Amino acid sequence: MPFRAAIRSRPTRFPSSSARGELEIIRQIRIRTEHTTGSALSLGIGDDCALLRSRPGDEFAVTTDLSIAGRHFRLDWHSPESIGHRTLARGLSDLAAMGARPVAAFLSLGLPRELTVASGRRPPWVQRFLQGLLALAAAHKTPLAGGDLAESPVALVDIVLVGRVPRGKALLRSGARPGHQLYVTGTLGGAAAGLARLAEWAAAHPDPRPLQIPLRLDALLAPHLYPQPRIAQGIWLQRRAVASAAIDLSDGLSTDLAHLCQESAVAAEIYAALLPIHPASTLAQALNGGEDYELLFTAPASTRVPRSVGGVRITRIGCILPRRPGRPAVTLVTPQGREPLSPQGWQHFS
């Protein structure tokens, strides 16, 4: 059992009736990961640790993200494939924000037993979860290098992403300076708008079965169910030394921009009229909705920033100001005037 060592054996005491499911999990991870092993991964699943080789001049970026059923996802709202995708997307987006290239992922899974066994003709939940996760992993050439499995009363997933970035070149939150311009990739508010639509649909269809989403809603829900981490854009910004600071929009623009200002000891103003609001989104969703997983970055005013990178639009939305007593960290400029924008973050399923 060369696999059970890393996807460790001891805590994996799913009752014997689900042993088939467990072997199936392992078989599937193995099949799907063998061909994606990258050059940085010198030893994958099968020993006490995975081994990763840094290339000369590179350093490793490491991030970990915990998702818990009922809090970060809902088993009755989200398909297993979407939960798998979103799990990995959260971690990849953190790498993108540093301009790092993915090297390996590690997955810790705690699952109630029923999610590991097939129900009727449907494959087990965990198999569909892995399909969603591994499809995104393959798209970003990210091998799953290890992890842990345990039975748990509540479904939970902890994802660890390791990336590589040239030494000293990582995009940090702390590099923004007064006069720098503020940019975002893609559009804002699409994920929040999708979540709101999903919640409406769920309220109108109170059915104990997992939610069946009609096809016509797919496009509207995609930004929420299948967000695209901006790996290529992050690497581009890092390689060209375009960005002076960066963060990913996981908590919402108002919150993440406040983080960036805090780390850079600056203030910022953004112009409502410039915001690339998703067609389905309100201004409030664009400002405060989370999980768009776009990149928010700054660049000196003298730096030429293209209109798009890798097919994703780049939009200037504001600028960085000195931090002054009495000045709010973030100011929103609208046709009606200037108002402080306080971090309003992201509310789970509220």
Add this chain to the structure above:
Amino acid sequence: MPFRAAIRSRPTRFPSSSARGELEIIRQIRIRTEHTTGSALSLGIGDDCALLRSRPGDEFAVTTDLSIAGRHFRLDWHSPESIGHRTLARGLSDLAAMGARPVAAFLSLGLPRELTVASGRRPPWVQRFLQGLLALAAAHKTPLAGGDLAESPVALVDIVLVGRVPRGKALLRSGARPGHQLYVTGTLGGAAAGLARLAEWAAAHPDPRPLQIPLRLDALLAPHLYPQPRIAQGIWLQRRAVASAAIDLSDGLSTDLAHLCQESAVAAEIYAALLPIHPASTLAQALNGGEDYELLFTAPASTRVPRSVGGVRITRIGCILPRRPGRPAVTLVTPQGREPLSPQGWQHFS
């Protein structure tokens, strides 16, 4: 909030009444980790990712271990300090098995709200948990470089350890060859004996309050409550190129030796009379009890293996044989004769 970025803000929606507890968690992690930051950690808590620098000629070892209340620990049996210690010990032991030196740890914590608030004069559970974890981290000069916090209906901890080891020198499970001798560090069965004593004590004191362990039991329970990962011994074996293969004893000798034989495509025999059985342990506990976190390793017969390394005894317990059809993977030799030893692993609280 330079800290909340890595110990991330979004999922950390502990209700406002526990905000003080959350800030206290962060304050405590920060105070306790600032002075332990190692040279390999070039950016710690405060950005989307931590950054780790590999030294020329080194590679990184990465391991992840998930622990869930009721499965890997019991809130009514184990003190918060012990749970914190055991969490980190599991991860460190995986590094030890590879001969790797710890570089950084990442902690994902899912906690019910009540574990984050003080009860009466006692500090919050999470604070005592961190004390246990960070004390062991400090002993092994392992900075806590990031992590994630979330409210959860069940207490759970996922620990990620990153270590460094000279390229190509990591101790693997796959290097054992027929004729090599088999060794263990320390003693066997102490953790299982301690757990059995703890279970007896709990059964005799059915009290809803967290278990009060009398001092006289401390020494008996220590191998279970405060196992010592064999980092120094692992590094010694790796540096001197003494070990041909290694694994840590987390699942129990019968199971972990079977893993090592499987990975090395060999068989093994062990001699009951040679086993360094813990004074409180039975033979069965020494063979099948888990969580001793000793190292099991092999070395060529021509290699001189010292009697102790860093104050920890090294004992030869058997030897490696060719794998043959009909031969069990592991054979136990007793005065009564030879018998197959099948993996009996470790039963949670059974």
